[in-house]
Amino acid sequence: xxxxxxxxxxxxxxxxxxxxxxxxxxxxxxxxxxxxxxxxxxxxxxxxxxxxxxxxxxxxxxxxxxxxxxxxxxxxxxxxxxxxxxxxxxxxxxxxxxxxxxxxxxxxxxxxxxxxxxxxxxxxxxxxxxxxxxxxxxxx
Amino acid sequence: xxxxxxxxxxxxxxxxxxxxxxxxxxxxxxxxxxxxxxxxxxxxxxxxxxxxxxxxxxxxxxxxxxxxxxxxxxxxxxxxxxxxxxxxxxxxxxxxxxxxxxxxxxxxxxxxxxxxxxxxxxxxxxxxxxxxxxxxxxxxxxxxxxxxxxxxxxxxxxxxxxxxxxxxxxxxxxxxx
Numbered sequence: 001x002x003x004x005x006x007x008x009x010x011x012x013x014x015x016x017x018x019x020x021x022x023x024x025x026x027x028x029x030x031x032x033x034x035x036x037x038x039x040x041x042x043x044x045x046x047x048x049x050x051x052x053x054x055x056x057x058x059x060x061x062x063x064x065x066x067x068x069x070x071x072x073x074x075x076x077x078x079x080x081x082x083x084x085x086x087x088x089x090x091x092x093x094x095x096x097x098x099x100x101x102x103x104x105x106x107x108x109x110x111x112x113x114x115x116x117x118x119x120x121x122x123x124x125x126x127x128x129x130x131x132x133x134x135x136x137x138x139x140x
Numbered sequence: 141x142x143x144x145x146x147x148x149x150x151x152x153x154x155x156x157x158x159x160x161x162x163x164x165x166x167x168x169x170x171x172x173x174x175x176x177x178x179x180x181x182x183x184x185x186x187x188x189x190x191x192x193x194x195x196x197x198x199x200x201x202x203x204x205x206x207x208x209x210x211x212x213x214x215x216x217x218x219x220x221x222x223x224x225x226x227x228x229x230x231x232x233x234x235x236x237x238x239x240x241x242x243x244x245x246x247x248x249x250x251x252x253x254x255x256x257x258x259x260x261x262x263x264x265x266x267x268x269x270x271x272x273x274x275x276x277x278x279x280x281x282x283x284x285x286x287x288x289x290x291x292x293x294x295x296x297x298x299x300x301x302x303x304x305x306x307x308x309x310x311x312x313x314x315x316x317x
Contacts, residue, residue: 008152008153009150009152010151011149012147013147013148014147015147020146024145027145129148
């Protein structure tokens with residue numbers, strides 16, 4: 001008789017002051033990034049400026065809409081994907097940010113995931129302080 | 141809620157199906173159900189594999205029913221770890237326990253075993269002689285054994301010291317893991 005096994009890893013991670021602020025913001029349906037000493041706004045935020053290694057802790061709120069930098073169409077979603085219908089993975093640069101956030105984009109067809117298109121966050125009904133508080137992006 | 145977020149849960153899971161056990165796996169399990177441990181002796185190098193694999197990975201030759209040998213239900217602890225169970229969802233252990241590597245008499249391969257009985261953790265040592273504490277006839281859950289091709293499943297509940305003198309470490313050098 002064939003059998004099915006399920007191997008589970010229930011991790012609980014400490015998120016630190018900067019990612020913690022980002023997740024706390026998401027819970028309030030706000031997007032929080034950090035401004036580096038050089039003036040760049042990183043979203044999602046890092047604790048350090050990747051260019052210089054200097055600490056970055058100047059928290060700054062950015063917009064909840066932005067522009068697609070890159071998109072990758074997923075015609076056949078897997079069971080573990082965030083959407084159960086065809087969607088795109090998109091790098092979205094939110095208004096006020098200098099870096100892009102990777103998330104799912106519910107745009108109907110590959111044409112909707114072209115670089116330059118405007119998209120906005122679709123918030124989950126209940127937010128808990130997790131990146132999945134952003135259900136996905138959608139065309140603006 | 142106004143407290144800042146300090147933790148996030150990150151739940152990952154892998155689900156997979158195992159195929160039908162091999163004829164040899166079923167045979168091994170049925171023998172376990174009868175309270176017998178079997179292995180295969182390589183016809184070329186004479187190493188004995190428990191459970192039988194149907195081949196010798198060193199000589200790359202097939203082993204068959206003709207190579208079957210009986211293995212004792214007693215052996216020697218070659219190495220061990222004391223596990224202190226962390227409490228996470230699904231964890232069923234609450235107390236420290238020993239996970240040991242066991243070399244059964246007549247075998248060249250080792251088994252991972254738990255359930256050392258009648259001995260304090262501090263007294264467990266390399267070279268310790270133990271014997272199987274079999275589950276009662278009819279409760280050996282042998283059917284589950286062949287599926288994974290390792291260990292003795294539920295057939296053996298645990299292992300208890302035999303009282304024999306320890307085996308010298310030198311005799312175990314080839315069988316640590």
